[in-house]
Amino acid sequence: MLADIFPTGYHATEMAGVKPGDQTVIYGAGPVGLMAALSATIRGAGKVMVVDRQPDRLRLAESIGAIAIDDSKVDPVQVVLDETMGLGADNGCECVGYQAHEPDGQEQASLTMNRLVASVRFTGSIGAVGVYVPQDPGGSDDLAKQGKIALDFGMLWFKGLHLGTGQAPVKKYNRQLRDLIAGGKAEPSFIVSHELPLEQAPEAYDHFDKRDDGWTKVVLHPAMAGAGA
Amino acid sequence: MKAVVYEGPRQVSVKDVPDARIERPTDVLVRVTSANICGSDLHMYEGRTDFETGRWFGHENLGEVVEVGDGVDKVKVGDWVVLPFNIACGHCKNCERQLTNYCLTAQPEPQMAGAAFGFADMGPGPAGRQSCCGCRGATSTACGWARTRKRSRPTT
Structure with missing residues (x-):
């Protein structure tokens, strides 16, 4: 847990600037997304929303007090807006990466990033720790093969959003997170x-x-x- | 020692590989007792990266220190340590700014960034260990850090 996913999930919330009381949306409820949900909770978020379509993962998100959003059944952006008085979340975390896909399996590398741009309110922040690559020969379209995505940059700019990216610097966080575990304040093993x-x-x-x-x-x-x- | 070896898309096997060993004074040898499967492994597992066949998977490792090099004084035999997946020297320009995810000496290829460990029961490969985080049981207050050099090829 401390070797990667807990620090990586925490790093997403650090780049997203999650503060006490914030409303935070997390796309992806794999191990890293669930660690981001745990980290947002530890940082005092007032509302944590987690988007995925795997029932077992969504149940785990709910088990730590997050709101589970099943994007195979509902429009996740609309649910986030409904949960935030139409304003959007204060911040968001991308925990899926370049193999993001529709519930039917069709890959769309821009899917989660653009949903985040739509889900986070003006001047909000996004932390993207899901993996993206400079080249992806197995990508689903020409852009993806070049490691590019059709990002809604106009809306990103228009909203004044901040975007942090990249792999996590584990050593920046792992002592503190270890001591949260040792102190009984965090239990990442729930996944x-x-x-x-x-x-x-x-x-x-x-x-x-x-x-x-x-x-x-x-x-x-x-x-x-x-x-x- | 055993390691999880990538054989090709959606094919891995557990094989005997050369034992890890102390090669430099700053190396630490760890007997891995827990190693997790990470979601980021799946990009490689599915053949969606340039990860070569024959290399080892896994970078979420915890284990017991069984040997340390002469230059290591903070980590001791018997310590339980977690190995950050970032491979980093701890003393370059980026590491000194806490950016161990973009170490300039452990990963000298300017077109690449970062690196990860492999699954193996004595730590990943014959190269040295780096920056362990002390984790004695679940209640350690001691934090052992070894600044060691680590040679590795990049993964993703």
Whole structure:
């Protein structure tokens, strides 16, 4: 948890500038999105909204007090606006990345970024920790293949939004987050669904990749019984 | 030691690989006891990056220090440590500004940024360890940091 996802989720909320009382929207309820939701809560957000379409992940978001928004059933931007008196969230986190896709599986790399631009209020901030790449030969269209997305930059500028990007500097946060865990103030392990021996990595990757129900986070143990030579 | 090896899109296997070892005075050897599957692995797993076959996955590691180089004095054998996925020296221009995610010496290729560890039961590969965060059980107040050099190829 402290090696990557908790600091990465926290970094998203840091770049988004989440402050006490804020209304924060998080796109993506994978491990990093759920850590961003936990981090926003720790930072005192008054309302945390999490957008995904996997029921198991949305349940985990709800388990820590977030509002779960299923984008396979509703327009997530409209729900965020409805939850914020039409103003939009104070800030938002992108925790999906370049393989963002519609619920039917059709990839659209700009999907979550543009939804964030639409979901965050004027002068708000966005922290994007989902992975984007300079080239993506397997991308779904010519722009995506070049590592580009059709960003609603006009609206981003018009609203005066701030955008922070990139991988997290883990060491900037990991001591403090460790001490939150040690102090009983944070429990990132709430997302762990499976603890398996290392030798079961191939099947675990398969389940996690398919978003099979209940495979929300896998911890592999090289020395666990059954993992022997 | 064992490692999770990328064989091609949606194919990984657990294989024996060369044991990690201390190569430099600032290296720390960690026996990994927990290693998580990360969502960012899936971009590589699905063949959507330039990650080469034969390389190892995994960068969310926790384990016990089993050996330290002569130049390491903060991390000791028996310490439990978490390994940040960023590979960083701790003393370059970016690291000194807390930007260990964009270390200039651990990743000297100017067109690349960042790097990650692999799944393996003695730490990832024969190169050295870096910047461990002390984690003795779940209640440590000691924070052991080793500023060590680390050689690695970039991942994404």
